[in-house]
Amino acid sequence: MNKKQLTETDIITKYILPAVIDKGWDSMTQIRQEVKLRDGKVIVRGQVAVRKKVKSADIVLYHKPNLPLAVIEAKANKHEIGKGMQQALDYANLLETPFVFASNGDGFIFHDKTAKTTPIETEITLDQFPTPEELWQKYCAWKGYSESQLPIITQAYHDDGSGKSPRYYQLQAINKTIEAISAGQDRILLVMATGTGKTYTAFQIIWRLWKSKTKKRILFLADRNVLVDQTRINDFQPFDTAMTKVEKRTVDPAYEIHLALYQALTGPEEHQKAYKQVDPDFFDLIVIDECHRGSAAEDSAWREILEYFNSATQIGLTATPKETEEVSNIDYFGEPVYTYSLKQGIEDGFLAPYKVIRVDLDIDALGWRPTKGQTDKHGEVIQDRIYNAKDFDRTLVIDERTQLVAETITAYLKRTDPMAKTIVFCNDIDHAERMRRALVNLNPEQVKKNEKYVMKITGDDELGKAQLDNFINPKKAYPVIATTSELMTTGVDAKTCKLVVLDQSIQSMTKFKQIIGRGTRIDDRYGKLWFTILDFKKATELFADERFDGIPEKVMVTNPGTIIDEENPDFDEQLNNPENHNEDADGVEDSRGEYNVGSEDEWTDTGEDTGGEKEPFIKYHVSGVTVKKIAERVQYYDADGKLVTESFKDYTKKTIAKQYTSMDEFVKKWQSSERKQAIIDELEEQGVIWQALEDDVSRDMDPFDLICHVAFDQPPLTRKERAENVKKRNYFTKYSEAAQQVLNALLDKYADQGVTEIESIQVLKVTPFDQMGQPKEIVKNAFGNKQAYEQALSELEALLYAPN
Incomplete structure (x- = not known):
């Protein structure tokens, strides 16, 4: 050949x-x-x-x-x-x-x-x-590489026989970490976007170091019980009997792999410092999950664990390294050995892109001022000043604002998918409860079907927390809507979450990234390929901040000593008080609301008195205020990772311009293609969504006309107009009567459904062809053979797209 x-x-x-x-x-x-x-x-x-x-x-x-x-x-x-x-x-x-x-x-x-x-x-x-x-x-x-490095570097990762192997970026993260450790580096930072498999990557790193006997006793540290349990049951399962979870403040030296909450290893009292049960050189590897939280600050109550096991190699994992003037992950761990960003994850198709619906309310934009001497629902005289978006649901509650936000969420779900998993981020626990109630009242039919349709899932609510596993389980329909404040910002692997609602003032870039991460997981089995962010507080303006997806830069410039929370001097004491939390707590509620342990700048107010000499904190509560939406716009994630407000027509025009330099080039390619479906498929692979384009322009136009009209500004013809033009030419008279009947029927099919319909031989099985016989009979009786039929179909297509 x-x-x-x-x-x-x-x-x-x-x-x-x-x-x-x-x-x-x-x-x-x-x-x-x-x-x-x-x-x-x-x-x-x-x-x-x-x-x-x-x-x-x-x-x-x-x-x-x-x-x-x-x-x-x-x-x-x-x-x-x-x-x-x-x-x-x-x-x-x-x-x-x-x-x-x-x-x-x-x-x-x-x-x-x-x-x-x-x-x-x-x-x-x-x-x-x-x-x-x-x-x-x-x-x-x-x-x-030196000879001594080779046994570590060549140690294989764990293969469970299922065919699952690390993705390319996970393999890079694993190999770069192993390389650094084999070269003697003992402080390592890995930055990987939420949803990219940090825990699986950590497991493979630990497995290779453990199997090569480079590291013999390993501690995996986290600050949420759910994180430890997910890790033990899922990714770390192959460690089997070599692994234990530290409970009841007991470190059992018989095990090699230890999974622990910070809270299980230490506390403010000496008898709570369980980590001291073993020698400082007991662990030779410590992996710190979500290291931007618990151990980030130099004066964190939990840094003492890392300092005690100072001789161990320590690996920090995070999607969002914390970099402020007081706290720096990079200062402690060094520059990241590997970074895989949200933008890279979306470009590669491993993470879900997002669209943003920004809703602006009149009182948020213009502010609200009480009348002179106006009192709230509780008879408190409202301090006379202008209240704005940062005040609402923190220092001032307006019932109508809560109602309008809940109505907007409900309307979106009703017109898209009422069963789409939704997380509503509120300012505090009180706000989350009021939002839950408003959503329940706006969705009576759904709540009658199942009262868990809307649930408040916060640190103070045992019933709500008990539903967290059901919310994140794709196989469980309920709860559908979760209202929360802090508990669900991190560590919640909600793969099928399709709507993230922001009604919370967010200043922290770390926190914003973590919240966005709740929606970025993809689950093809359940049709979760993208998600929507419904933003009421302009929080998505943080997408425009270069820090959002840039390489983290070390910010810490000073050592400020002990950080005292000026609003609550007793806060540090409360944080470390064992009465305020236990080993199984997912968060700590301080006197101002829900607080996730180790997250110094991420707390919310409840408005209760914190004691001391200060005036009691009052949260005013009013109703009878007119609140309106003044703007609502949709923005999409574009190729540069920026949010753009553009119609699908604009997007298609740019995409086509990259494929074809002129209309002539496109028309020639279309005319010469044996199957138009091939060009349609090729453009779809480049991101041209035909259904969206039809919704945007017209359902009566062929893909050829949609492209000519949208990309090259040509006056369009509908499919029916093209079919009529062919009929006017009397071209079919050269064929037999049987062939003319088939070709006219094909032309009608084209007018109704388009060129892809007539290109498939399956068309001969449906009405009206099924009245003419079997497809083989139709072809033989009307055209003689399949080749002659295909030639006639090719000529028909040429006529359809011939210039007038």
Whole structure:
């Protein structure tokens, strides 16, 4: 057979793989084909979403499954030998592999990033492909590995046999951490966006260090019971009997892997400091989950644990490193060894993009002022000043404002999906309760079906907290709406959460990122590909802040000593008082509201007196105020990670311009394509959502006219107008009467449903064709054979799109 006629798959099978295997590469453990590195970015418009299609790396070569060495990109022989190189370099950059090959079956172009002299790219024959040992030696020299590092670096990750393996960025995070530890680094920071698998990544790091006997006793620290339990039951399960959860303030030295809450290891009293039951060198590895919280501050009550086990290697995990003038994760752990951001996660298709609905209320924008001597519901005289968005639900409650927010949430759910999992972030526990009540009263039909349709899930409510697992479980329909203040900001793996409501004033970038993270998980099985943020407090303006998705910079400039909360001098004492929390507490409620332990700047008010010499704090409560919406706009996540207000027409126009430089180019491609469906599919892969475009422009137009009209400003024709134009030409008279009947029926089908309908042979099975006989009979009786039928259909399409 002529080599030029062979497909890309044939070239791989007949030429490339034999050349690689002949050099000693093991086809079972060292060669992987069709390696999918990304999932495909999700594009959202309206209530519709599509995934961009992504290509897979043809071949990846490994020293061991955890160590990718080379990428090979193949092309059919009709192409030049190096045609696949740029594509291969893209994959190699994701995997951080230094050796890159492109081939058309005649030989290889070899791109060697380890080359110390030029040329970087050389052409080699099929039988000159490097052996595994040659590439491994070059790789080790390039990395600068010493002999003592190799046992740790080459230790395989855990394989449970299910086919699940770390994603490319997880593998990078694991390998860079292992590399740093093998080189003697003992303080390590990993920054990975919420929903990207930090705990799974931590498990693989611990597994490799434990299996290689580099680290023998390991402590995994978290500040929420739910985090510890999720970790133990899910990702850490393979540790089995070597693992224990620290409970009842007892550290059992018989185990090697210890999972613990900070609260279980320490407290303000000496007898509560359970960590002192073992020697300071007992643990040789400590992994701190969500390290931006508990141990971030130098004077944190929990930093003492890390300082006691000072000789241990310590790894901090976070989506949001805390960087303020007083607190710095980077100051303690050093610069991140690896960062995988929300923007990267969305671009790769591993995280859900978002659309934002910004709702502006008149009293938020203009403020509200009481009349002279006006009293609230409790008879308190309201202090005379202008109250604005920051005051509402903190120092002043306006019932009508709560009602309007609840009405807006309800209206959105009713017009989209009333059973979409929703988290409503309120200012405090009192606000969360009032919001719960308003939503219950606005959704009587749903609440009658199940009273758990709306639940308040806050730190003070045992019934609400008990429903947290049901809320995050995709298989459980109820609760649907959770009102909360602080408890659900972090550590809540709600994969199917589709609506995040912000009615809370948020100043902290750390907190904002954590809240947004509640919606960023994707769950294809349940149709969760994107989520909506309904913002009443302009919190989403923080998306425009360069810190939102930038590389974290160290901010801490001074050592301020003990930080005293000026509004509540007794706050630090309350935080450390064992009466205020226990080992199983997910949060601590102080005198001002719900407080998540270790999160110094993330508390909320309840308005109770904190004691001392200060005036009692009063929260005014009024009703009878007219509140209106003055603006509501929808913004989408764009390619640069920014929020844009644009119609789908604008988005489509930009997308088409990247594909086709002119209308002539597009029309030629359309006319020459044997199947128009191929072009339609290709554009859909680039993010053109046909349903959204039809909703935006017209349902009566063909994809061809939609594109010509939207992208090239051409006056459009409807499908019916195009069909009528064909009928006027009397073109069908050259065919037999039976063929004319079929072609006229196809033309009617086109007018009703479009070109994709008539391109499928299945069309001959439906009305009116089912009255004419079986598809084979129709083709034979009317056209003689299938080839003649396809030729007639091709001519029909040419007529449909012929210029007038």
